[in-house]
Amino acid sequence: MTVRLPSNRPPERFYRGGARITAFRNEPPAGEREPEDWIGSTTTIFGDPSLGLSRLPDGRLLRDAVESDPVGWLGHAHVGRWGADLRLLVKLLDAGQRLPVHAHPDDDFAARHLGHAHGKAEAWYILSGGTVHVGLTRDVDAGELAALVADQDVAALLGLLHEVTVSPGDVVWVPPGELHAIGAGVLLLELQQPEDLSILLEWQGFAIDGTRSGHLGLGFDAALRAVTRTARSIDELRGLVHPAPASGSVFPAAADPYFRLERIVVDGEADVAPGFAILVVTSGALEIGREAAAKGSTLLLPASDGTVTVRGTGELLVARPPAP
Template identity: 75%
Template sequence: MNPILLPSNRPAERFYRGGARISEFRGEAVAAPREPEDWIGSTTTVNGERALGLTMLPDGRVLRDAIERDPVAWLGDEHVARWGADTRLLVKLLDAGQRLPVHAHPHDDFAAAHLGRAHGKAEAWYTLEGGTVHIGLRQDVEAADLAALVERQDATTLLGLLHEVEVATGDVVWVPPGELHAIGAGVLLLELQQPEDLSILLEWGDFAIDGAAVGHLGLGFDLALAAVTRTARSAADLAALISAAPRVRLRLPRGCRRVLPTRTGSRARSRDRRSGILDRDRERRRRRDRRAATSQRLDPARAPRGRSARRDRHGRAARGAPAGALKPESTRILPG
């Protein structure tokens, strides 16, 4: 395995603000106000663009073209035998400088039937810096009522329909296609998603985008909103979507030492390492307390887990992985 260190790949002029923490994370100059995403190892373009979003390799080749020419070298025999040259993954760093709009993404069947795309857009978030996220409906909503809220651009009511959840560093959130959601201001996350840029926007008043024209993916809102889930999520449903990341031991190939961008300089790296060790227990306690508070708010009648509940080796109540969650696979491409 020969890792390739990639520079940042940040599509300019996105419709929401953010990006300063990505610049700090990578040791780069301060970015423009609306560069909140870093598309890592991307073979995906921004919706409606021919090249914007594609990763360039250090030798000047476009990563997508290199993979198409020699997919086995990049993706491996087993992957190519099943999926061909389709990477089936887009990874992003996302720094929310403002709350994102309430939106959803279409599922595979809808994207194929109505947009001619190979994928819908399921996604999962690994929380790097926590805050508030909004996900899943608190109550069932009729199609006509949802359409009326979009037409009136009643952002307050739309956001109020969703569960409000506090997430902490290390929390993982699974967002199925069709699920309404909005990432809150201040959240920094690593996003794993299907390789498409398809969003159905339900609000756009405070964002740099003409949502009335493009928020329905060119389908009209009557059809686009048919891809949105309108049934409520219970507290149990929500608990299945949000969980703490499993503890894993990362084994690097011999000679490979840098797998994620860090602040420049050995002092900064040592400071980050010490800070992470000192804050680990504190962050675990915060995550536990936030999860307990969220669970109680969503379902006050829910009783604490008893002694008979199944627990992991750290004494925490064991949880199953979200059904259908994206599973990490080995990659040859590393951000630099």
């Protein structure tokens, strides 16, 4: 049966935020640096053995529960291809300040240089709008990019990126390697590969020593090779940032090998198809199976549940791993 998930907010992150998550979930106030809620997480913060893992209401780690019954949680087809690897991390993210310009490695780079099973593609569903920065406006050679990082020329770094205004219901697709930053005031639901791998190109004004922690322990000479240095045209940018469809699959097809997100607008009754999913209620009041779920509720749907009926009025986001 569906499992209601409490907040899972790692403390003392390097940037400010969290109040919008508190309001969205209707929870007591949290710390000033709790800007992320890791939903249904079997992933840990980079370099930490346990921080970031989700616990079920019975006290078990979700990671342990999935490993003990992978078919029940993930289904036969998923397990046949990937075993107990969830292949997904979902977050609520509240940018209490603009995030730094950064990028994430792809699968090949993560495997060769870090020994990790995945890189980090990600995509966002915007819940509260603002400004995002994504993709280069012009080609940049390796020497120029390295010099901007070494000099911490923040204005020049940010000026390299397209600046886009986003509204609730917009989606943003961020392929591995793509430079990006989230503007202050944006609240979003993020789907990503289940890794915490970020290459920081700036760190002034953030609670982190980028010279030590910004390059995944590889040094910037190596880490910056994971960064895409070719420009995005305006037409390409429209493929990365655009309004979500009114219903159904909302991310571009390029995201499908990494994760999927479905938007279901419920007015009366609707079905959630079988298969493992992380459910997020973004508006209204719903009954999901036997669970009452107001705005801000997050639930796990095991594959063994089969089709689940949703009743009420509101919007439901259904996050899933890639199709096996």
